[in-house]
Amino acid sequence: MGRKKLLIKRLECAKARQSKYSKRKIGILKKAKELSVLCDVDLALVMFSPSGTPSVYVGKDKDLHRVVERLSIMSIEDREESEWKNPHTINDLAKLQIMEDHLVASLDCIRAKKRDLIIQEQQNQSIQASLPQGEPII
Amino acid sequence: MGRKKLLIKRLECAKARQSKYSKRKIGILKKAKELSVLCDVDLALVMFSPSGTPSVYVGKDKDLHRVVERLSIMSIEDREESEWKNPHTINDLAKLQIMEDHLVASLDCIRAKKRDLIIQEQQNQSIQASLPQGEPII
């Protein structure tokens, strides 16, 4: 769309990339929101500008939020690691700490779920064992 | 766009939601890919159809893949949990175990990074301490 047809290949000029990104980011964020609302659908979109700034849209399921946050943090971390130039070590340590905290919280959550499931399974088995004999449940 | 202007609100007919999703999914996936290629940008898009099938596009940075996979698994898990009807407990336990393993691996990775940073920081300090006195570095 636009005055001329544009070939979809990497724009070599960095300035052009940033400019194009600024415009199209708005469009795709709108599309994501429309799709999520119209179709009542779980959706997550994360993008990083050429300079590394993340933009996020998460539709409907708010549980996706936490995962997407982690996605953003991890990717920023990866980017800075690859641009490893200055010793902003304290800042990086703080970010790692945040990531670690997030992961520990997620682990706690998952292990709690596991415990619940195991307990529930045991209860099901004892109920089944105490039932009068009938057709075996498959 | 289209024959009439469409208001952006949840389509009440489930059949219409699925149909609309099928069409717009193609459009937004194309947009995501174009943006990622044109602007050479890291991007992740995950959607779940009304019936729960995930569609994914990840552009450029393949490290996002692992996180997006986890995003998909976790969201499927959440969905099935909310549709809690049949005791397919074993299956759920297996999924939780996969998630736990992923998280543990991520934690190991992050803690290793932390150790490296701390050691590096200590080395920087001892180098600095052994330098001749000059202007303090701020």
Next chain:
DNA sequence: GGCTATGAATAAGC
């Protein structure tokens, strides 16, 4: 899932 009329997104240019 394919077909058009139409509304939207956006390429160039300011």
Next chain:
DNA sequence: GCTTATTCATAGCC
């Protein structure tokens, strides 16, 4: 960022 000529995505149909 704002405007406008164009191309693109898609609503309603089948």
